[in-house]
Amino acid sequence: MSSGNNAWAEGQGRVFQASGDQHIIEQHYYGANWTGPDTVRRPSVGRAPVVLRDRSGEMDRLRVGIEPGVGNCVYVLHGLGGCGKTAVAYALFQDATGQAGRIGLWVNASDSASLRAGMLAVAADRGASDGELMGARSGLRPAADLVWHYLDHSDQPWLLVLDNADDPTILRDGGWLRTSPTGTVVVTTRQAAAHWWPGAELLQFGVLPREEAALVLHDLAPHAGSVEDAAAVADRLGRLPLALTLAGGFLAHQVINPWTLADYGHQLGGNAGLDPIELIDQGAVAVGGDSRHLLSRTWQLSLDALATQGLPEAGRLLRLLSCWANDPLPLSTLSGAELGPELPDSHVESALRGLLDHSLSELVSREIRCLRTHGVLLDSVARTTPADQREQLAATASRLLLAALPEVPDRGAQEPHVNLLAPHVIALLRRAINWAVSQPTMEAAAECAHRIATAVHRSGDYTSALALSSEAVELVAPRLGKENVSVIRLRQRVGRALFRLGRFEESEALHREVLEICERTLGAEEPDTLETCLKLSAPLVNLNREADALSLIRRAVEGRIRLFGAEHPLTVLARTSLLAQSINPEDIAADSALVTECYRQFGENHPLTLRVELDYAYALRRSGNPTGSLPHIRAAFAGHVQRFGLDYPITLNARSTLTAVLTALGRHAEAIEHAEALVEGRTRVLGPEHPWTLRAQELLHQNRRAQSGT
Template sequence: MSTGNEARADGQGRVYQASGDQHIIEHHHHAPGWSGPDSVRRPAIGRAPLQLRDRVAEMDRLRAAVEPGASNGVYVLHGLGGCGKTAVAYTLFQHATTEAGRIGLWVNASDSASLRSGMLAVAADRGATDGELTGARSGLRPAADLVWHYLDRSDQPWLLVLDNADTPEILRDGGWLRTSAAGTVVVTTRQAAPRWWPSAELLQFGVLPRQDAALVLRDLAPHAGSVEDAAQVADRLGRLPLALTLAGGFLAHQVISPWTLADYGRQLTSGPHPDPIDLIDQGASAIGDGSRHLLSRTWQISVDALAAQGLPESGHLLRLLACWASDPLPLALLAGAELDPELPALRVEPALRGLLEHSLAELVSHGLRCLRTHGVLLDSVARSTPAEQRERLAATAARLLLAAAPQVPDRGPQDPGVTLLVPHVSALLRRTIGWACGRSTVEAAAECALRVVTAVHRSGDYAAALSLAGEAVHLAAASLGEENVLVLRLRLRVGRSLYRLGRFEEALGRYRQVLADCERVLGPDAPDTLEACLRLAWPLINLGQRAEGVALIRRATEGRTRLWGPLHPLSLLARAALVSETSAQPEEAEASETLIADCRRELGEGHSITLAAELDYAYALSDAGRPADALPHIRAAVAHLVQRFGSDYPLALNARSTLCAVLGALGQYPEAIEHAELLVDGRARVLGPAHPWTLYAQGLLDRFRSSGPPR
């Protein structure tokens, strides 16, 4: 018997030859079909921009990088999620493929699997064989080397875009990012740290200019309103391209009762819509529904990446920053930041570096080193902050602000770090109210506002002080009530700013109501009640009700003296006010001289209260018909105040006003005219030409010119 067999196998078949009984089990593994992207020749983006706005300088640089002969370049477009990096890359891609004679290759680099499959598809496009690709996919040969082998040998110049490369370590670990004489590479990423991009040219992208931001809205919803309407909505959206695109897409796709831009703006700020971020996200259907296209999620991608890198504290720091405003925040404020155990003090520095490197925040200079975070981003972060974390976050934010704001700011220019806190105290109050924080946390935020309002007022910026105080009253009273002591003090601050701005009638009405509330709630001799008495006196005197005003000053002086003694700074201030209004009476002359001596001894000659007392004394002497006695005092006061605060500081202007009156009373018109001209110019600059005190100064000048010798 012959033992030989003749057989033939086709396809995946096999021929087995054996003697004896055999049990053969065979498994057939069929290689899957193509699993890479459907195309690398077309940008894989949700919605192409109708028209790229702004970015002129960046596009000029990138167009030059794809001109004939240009190569070996890597350009990294980095910035906050939603700032339009991919739109710029898309616009460059279109230019390169339609006008610059290049082939375009587009790869999603958001994760390792997408990057790998996309780059192997690039190799296939450039001529790699099936066998080579199979070997690379199976790990039998280096995949990145294969891709760059074919890119380097491309018979056509190319542009390669690596989009959404927010985890640059996957580019580095695989050796996927290289340069080539055959083409140009563009990377879009949120990662700003230069260490990830050696030898690359970095181009940073931020928000759009106001006019261009408005045009983005108009491009998408041209019939929804005017350019100015669009600009106002753009401001509310922080001019972030993603937010603008979402809003424009929403307006463009409404069917039932379409909104105008003005309607949309009202809904964002004060409309019945429960969540502005949710309203903005409703436009996502116009540009694709991925998480990258939602304001409520785009930042979370970066936070998740940071957590995966061992920096969960970056997310906690971002939630703390969401308690404040998007305006520049002095970095020194974060020196004491701690949310133990989520954010221990030692981890604040690496947490902040993580935010900076992922473009969630940026460093800016405003006289001080500051941190800036986008407002829409902060609103979105605040919206998603877990309820159980909110109280502690807000309390920490208030503690840090209180540490930065002086408890008793002096008169004169303030530390720039204090004036930079203005938007942040308002934002903190809004956040504590919106988060329904407890009474103690809201009171801490109100205390922050009070300190900063006081500092701004004492710097001489009365309009800013009025704006901040008015907003703080509105916010704090909603939670604490009009008669809370901190709200009463903020209401007094509103009155003080109104008075300084020349709105005497309004100040009078405010003060009367606050005084009545203080007497009822705190008692007639409480410090805040006495402060209200003293403040009410000044609009009364300016409106011709001198007797009532002097009685209130006397009440405040006597009350403070009983509480703290005659040498307490607040007692000295009240005594100085009394001197300025009563030194015409002989029995007060000795008290005036004693006051000046007390101020010099207790506070020093250069203290602002001492200078104010000397000014009040000189005014009193002049008002009493003793200009010759007043002249040396007022000259000294003007010199000291100008040296200490500058010529335009309100107290220095008050002193110059008194000097003008004294010189005029003595008939020294040439010098009186010289000082009156300075006074009119200063009052107009600081208070405006229509302010009562500016008009009074102009009246003095006119009188001196008509009374003095011809000029």
């Protein structure tokens, strides 16, 4: 045969061409070609919980959906990755297939391929033929319609779990999520936005209560320590079920020199050079070990999904949030949170919405609107933040806090958002140190600490002010040095808080050391040096060393007059301190004009005016003129009560002076009334052992003795 052969084939057709005689044998083998999951009758989970802790309310609501005759129900379990949604679905699955007598069907819905294969396996389980399944797989018939046809016609009631459905578009676009009168559907997801789940009942999942979180650890590692030890570690882990499970699995599987829970908690602090997140992840072997069971990776799945959806800036915002703490953060703090082209101001709102929708953060209902992000998540994000982004993030976090904190807080109660920022300031200091940011950024963070410590101090909470300023000094001083102005100012705040708490000797010692540093590094006439002089005088007065105190006060007054002028508020503060220590009637008469100046310059209810009138009344009493003091102290006390309330520490000081004046005038009945209120107030505010509380008690006893004539 000399002519050519032309041929073609379509579809599965075949063409065989040959020249001459050929013997062709074609063999066809038909067999299983299944590419779906091995089973949909068993939950595909790493490690089932030993006992499902807490979640009793959620389980009660879900069990309604598996009661006899119940169908057409969809429950969506949503929350942060690792918060135990799958564990609850697993527990419900066991109840459904056990005592409820339902068929249980479990499908991995984390991606389109797994969902499709799993749902077709469900159809096969419910009776779909090989031909129908092949048609659905090849696209010759709608796959979702086939699955739901067989679910609707199931001869037994069922529970279908769609696990890890973090991308709802997969369910919606394929029509995979429906209802059926013969069964109930449970979806686990990180996607919290309600618009994805019309008609479904949404159940939000968060962290566990402290006692239940401790029991999770104790269930997994009962020999590692007591329940109290487990509770302490659970707090360090933020009571997140995944973190608890990983930690318990790690402790339970150690062979050589097993750790106790106390050992584990110590290591979580990073004190031995171990990265806490890496340490937690070591327990993943006990729970399956895939990326969903690694703290270092589980949240990246959500960020990857956000980037795919066109919101890469959500990851940038989360890195900014990682500069702060996991405590509630006032949403107003994020005003102006732009980070350049990666997070322009116009995209902050959409980035935040993305974090909320994917359960990476949550809104908290409080007096003011707040945002809260889990601490382990923040630490995990911070450790993977690229080094070249850290400086800008820390600088921006400092800038936002400085904008939210008052530069010069008033005395008295602060705005509600201010106290909420305290943990975020300390967290920022820690993050800035760990990230080794530049000195200007470190100083900006230290200024945040100074402002929050000042605000808390002026609210009257001296114990918290001492804790804040002391911790800030401990963090900042090794990095910036004791001679840095930011450290000097923080140490001044420590000294002030020590004084107010009655620890006069400690306050004196600290202020003397700070004064020596100021004189040596800043100069004798610098504002910070003069401020230290003035604050050192306060404990000296209470230690009965008034001559030394007066010398320091005069130095501060003269220096401030030269720097600022006689009527500057800082100068007035120094002048009124000098007035309070005056006992010479001529000096007091000369300084009486200061009261008039304050009324004219600041107004009668201004804190500085009230302070001057109080000190003037105090000086008149000490100089032996209680009659002249009485109208001024009554006015000062009434003004403090009106502006600050009865329990404010300076109001109590005013009541103390009023009591002393009444005592000096022999008006013991009224003096006793005020002395009793003074003892009660100072005991409540400062404690029963504070020197000023003891003085109030002695003043009360003095008046009672005088009234009884004994």
